[in-house]
Every structure is written in C-alpha cells, then in structure tokens.
Amino acid sequence: MTITITAFERSPDRGRGLARDMRVRWALEEAAQPYEVRLVSFQAMREPAHLALQPFGQIPTYEDGDLALFESGAIVLHIASHYAGLLPDDKNARARAIAWIFAAVSTMEPVIVDRETARFEEGKESWYEERLAHVERRIRKRLGELSARLGDADWLDGQFTAGDLQMISVLLRLEGSSLLEEYPNLCAYIARGKERPAYQRAFEAQKAVFLAVSGGGQS
C-alpha cells in the first residue's frame, strides 16, 4: 500500500515550501515513510472528485489504502501516531505534543494567515494599511507569548515532536517579514527545524515540483 498525498500543481508560494503539503512531506520524511504525490490544479480542487476527499477544496489530502484524510494537523497527527519519530513514548508528553499541534494550527496560524488574507483580498482597499496595524499587533502578541514559553529551549517540550514540526511550519509563513526578527529565540527555533535532514528532503521534493512545472525555474 502506498501513501498518496495531494499538493498544488502550481503552488502560489513558488516552491518556497509554505504550502501545507510541506508539513505532511516533512512528517513522512521524519517517519521514514515513502509516499507519492498527486498534483491538483486550482480548477480540480473545486470539482467533486477532490471535494469528496477534501470538503473545503484545499490541499493536502492523505490516502493510505481504505483511509482518506484531510486537514494537515490531522494528517501529521495520524503519521505521528502510526510511525516512530514524531511523538514521545511517555503518554503525558504525547498528549502535550498533540496540544502543540493544535496550538500551531488553531491559535498561531489564524493570526498569521489573516495577514496574507488581508494582502490578497483587501490589499487594494483604502484602509488596508491602517488595518494591517491591527493584524500585526495580534501576531506580535502571539509571537511574544510563544517566545516567552520557548525561552532558551531547543524545542517546545523536551525532544523534537510533531508539535514543533507544525509550529515551525506555521512560523515559516512569516519568514522575510520583520515580525519574526523581533524574537531571536523563535528565529533560532525555526532555523533548528530547517536544519533537520527530513525537513530538507521534504523541501527539495516540493521545490522540484515547482521547478518542473515552471520549466526549470526560468519563469
């Protein structure tokens, strides 16, 4: 049985590894599980075949035999629960690592995504810049809280877990903005994640998709 995931045929991030299939790729690399990728166009994402797998018309999805899953948080948790390498053995530590997966996707990511949504959907409004100040204040509040919790530790709760994988993936969406630079320990945390060989294999795999589709990166 082969694990198959879906990813954007043409990722809006131009191969920067910010699309959510990257998180699943990274988890599968940490778990040393091979996988196949089915690329989907934006048009196909709105069609019944894809909506049957992903009711909100997004990527990634995950298929393994009879099981079909959606939501990157759920997929990463599924991988972490079934293969070694992404959750601690101690049952309390496992529960806490799962809490960090949820914190990443439901407390941290929404304020960060809001900044991207504002730019794409409201960027031409006269009030865009004014509103951006509200959005960035909310991001700073969450980054400050996360920074305070992380302190000088390497990972959020002892060893590297699926919670760190998901949190670092979310924080990466801010790379290149000045927001992250205000929190040197979060920058170092992200850098530690990116140094992991599993991250790098996943990154190269998703970048290869972009380069192939865009004609060798010449576009």
Added chain:
Amino acid sequence: MTITITAFERSPDRGRGLARDMRVRWALEEAAQPYEVRLVSFQAMREPAHLALQPFGQIPTYEDGDLALFESGAIVLHIASHYAGLLPDDKNARARAIAWIFAAVSTMEPVIVDRETARFEEGKESWYEERLAHVERRIRKRLGELSARLGDADWLDGQFTAGDLQMISVLLRLEGSSLLEEYPNLCAYIARGKERPAYQRAFEAQKAVFLAVSGGGQS
C-alpha cells in the same frame, strides 16, 4: 484523581455557552466523567501561574494528576481518546473524526472568530462595515462547503463523534446571526447537538457559574 478545568470567572458571553470551556464540559459529560472547575479572572489569566498552564493566556486548561493540557481541540481529543462515547471503534473512522476536530478549530473557527475580532477591535473604524462584507463572504464560503458535505446526514461521518461536538460548538458562535439561517441543514445539525443530554448538562453548569457571579442573573 479529579479532573480540573479552568473557565472564565466572568464569561464575556454572559452564560450563553460560547466560551471554550463549554466544549470540554460537553465532552466530559458525553464521557460521563466528573470534573471540577477553577474560575480565573482576566487578570489571573495573564499571570505566571496560569501562563505556565496556558502559554497564550486563554481558557480552558485541563489537569488530571500529572497531566496538564491546553487547547480545547487537544483536550476534547484527549477525553475522546481515553473514555468511550466520542470516537468510533473502527480505526479509520477514528482518524476521520479527528480530522473533523481539526477542521472545526483550524478551518471553520478562524473565519468565524474573525467576525467577532473585527467587531471588538475594529468596530469603531470608519471602514468596519465595508470590511465586514469580506469577512462574511469568507464565512459563507466555509458554511456552504460544510453544508454541502453534511447534506441530509445527521452527523458529519456516521455516528456522533468528538468532531461533531467541536464543529457544532464552533458553529454556535454564529447563532443569532442571519448567516446560519441560509443553511437549514446546518441549523438542524446544531439543534441535534443541543438536544443531547450531555450538551444540556454542560450548558446548565456553565450558565450556573454566570448566574452565581452576576448575582442571580439580576444584572
């Protein structure tokens, strides 16, 4: 060992059951587990003792012996994983129910919370009404997708699960707005959730806190 959760000392929703402790109460009632509640003030939520339990200064938290957890999604999943009644026995169906927990808190809830955040933090801005149209368009898109998936089924995937508990809890935040009325099957879905005896016990318990603090509801 007694399970202890935290809740707002004075819930901003005035006992309407929209604070996130309600989800944990509901899950514990479905699982037939007794619990205690520690009420926290807004000031205490920003202090080190609470931040040690909840790094983002929110409620609820969950304590059971040596285990301390945060994030309502993670807490509901923990309860569902440890006690009967909230997840199917079939392992694929369990994984799909967990995907619905994630869909509730990371795909559906952010667009719904955005409407509340806009009102509280940006409601006095000259562009508030104009922006609200963007926010409500995003909510309708997600509600339409969820409505299409639910169809005429009672629950999202077969029997009632923790995924329904979390999704209904999220949708309840829209009650009283006209947005939900556009989707009769979602209204019926919410009503089915509210008819569950476990929901009703949890609702009465959180309402009793509000009534006690507000002086018998006379305020």
